[in-house]
Amino acid sequence: MSLLQSWRWYGPQDPVTLQDVKQAGATGVVSALHHIPHGAVWPLEEIQERKRVIEESGLAWAVVESVPVHEAIKTRSADCELYLENYRQSLRNLAACGLKTVCYNFMPVLDWTRTNLAYELNNGAKALYFDWTDLAVFDLYILKRKGAENDYAADVVQQAEERHQSMSEQQLEQLSEIIRMGVPMEGFISLEHLTESISIYKEIGHIGLRENLAYFLESIMDVCEETGIKMTIHPDDPPYPILGLPRIASNKEDLLYILERVNREPNGICFCTGSLGAGSHNNPVEILKAVGHRVYFAHLRNVLKDEAGNFYESDHLAGDVDMYGVMKELVKINSQRQEPIPFRPDHGHQMLDDLHKITNPGYSAIGRLRGLAELRGLEMGIARSLKN
Ligand code: DNO
Ligand code: MN
Numbered sequence: 516m517s518l519l520q521s522w523r524w525y526g527p528q529d530p531v532t533l534q535d536v537k538q539a540g541a542t543g544v545v546s547a548l549h550h551i552p553h554g555a556v557w558p559l560e561e562i563q564e565r566k567r568v569i570e571e572s573g574l575a576w577a578v579v580e581s582v583p584v585h586e587a588i589k590t591r592s593a594d595c596e597l598y599l600e601n602y603r604q605s606l607r608n609l610a611a612c613g614l615k616t617v618c619y620n621f622m623p624v625l626d627w628t629r630t631n632l633a634y635e636l637n638n639g640a641k642a643l644y645f646d647w648t649d650l651a652v653f654d655l656y657i658l659k660r661k662g663a664e665n666d667y668a669a670d671v672v673q674q675a676e677e678r679h680q681s682m683s684e685q686q687l688e689q690l691s692e693i694i695r696m697g698v699p700m701e702g703f704i705s706l707e708h709l710t711e712s713i714s715i716y717k718e719i720g721h722i723g724l725r726e727n728l729a730y731f732l733e734s735i736m737d738v739c740e741e742t743g744i745k746m747t748i749h750p751d752d753p754p755y756p757i758l759g760l761p762r763i764a765s766n767k768e769d770l771l772y773i774l775e776r777v778n779r780e781p782n783g784i785c786f787c788t789g790s791l792g793a794g795s796h797n798n799p800v801e802i803l804k805a806v807g808h809r810v811y812f813a814h815l816r817n818v819l820k821d822e823a824g825n826f827y828e829s830d831h832l833a834g835d836v837d838m839y840g841v842m843k844e845l846v847k848i849n850s851q852r853q854e855p856i857p858f859r860p861d862h863g864h865q866m867l868d869d870l871h872k873i874t875n876p877g878y879s880a881i882g883r884l885r886g887l888a889e890l891r892g893l894e895m896g897i898a899r900s901l902k903n
Pocket of ligand 1: 580581620789
């Protein structure tokens, strides 16, 4: 049994169509109802409708990514119970439609963070890029966070001062929007809101956020067990604190803590090699060996870091992540499962014809098609060689 090749599809608004997904060779679709406001119950009819559209094209809806966790749950504030009940209802509705694998993240306020969405590679393709100096420019001169300078190396603070002086208003505004954008199609957060959230999370801290995650998981596990839903937490991206926000899913220890703290079958992991691999403290193969028993979904992509810790998203098989090692382990884990583990090429370069199109950053068609093709070949080679 092979892994299930899947593909993120943002729904009917996605410029990449389901026909494109089929041409890329994926059979599973990873989708979410992005138009439903965070925290609201996903109505049964809307889930059925999305499922119908996907199945009508000959594909299957394999994973729900993401059912967003409302900030009131992450911060455990006033309306937390209401949003937990909404979450449970969304899970029941998804299960009623046969959807059993759900991805989510527990990153404070922002989803993944990059500083450049069009970093040009020497072959002309474009990649997502994270640069500490640009983050410091934002933090020190746009957000103007109190005490921010203490969170950066001295040379980064100095470079940020110089870079800030050389940037135009327009460039600064662009940088600000890129950093404040989370998931494509879900908009970005205002500077005021971000500042307010940062102070709330400062109070909560690392331990408090871990508690809030445990509370969230404990509150939904009964429903998961009753309905057969498996929850998969997406690691922090990048896997270290930024902008003074706590992080609790950034390394092996964090992931093991999450699994052991709420030690129930449906409490699982979305193994994202690119997110974990962006931290020099992480060895994705070793992490997969430790948590593989609870990996129900995988995001496969690569990153290349420099000595300062800046990184860009490199070709799927070439970068700091030992993709061969990861795939070998994944093939092994998959062979012990009843159902195939879905994986998707998580982001790809903007390349070839896509360079002339408006695309969701990281989610244009051709770069991901290339990534999927490489990963599929890698899997086949490994699986065959293991049999011989
Ligand atoms: C980053 C991407 C993210 C991810 C969400 C999950 O690595 O995979 O868009 O899907 O953070 O909640
Ligand atoms: Mn990912």
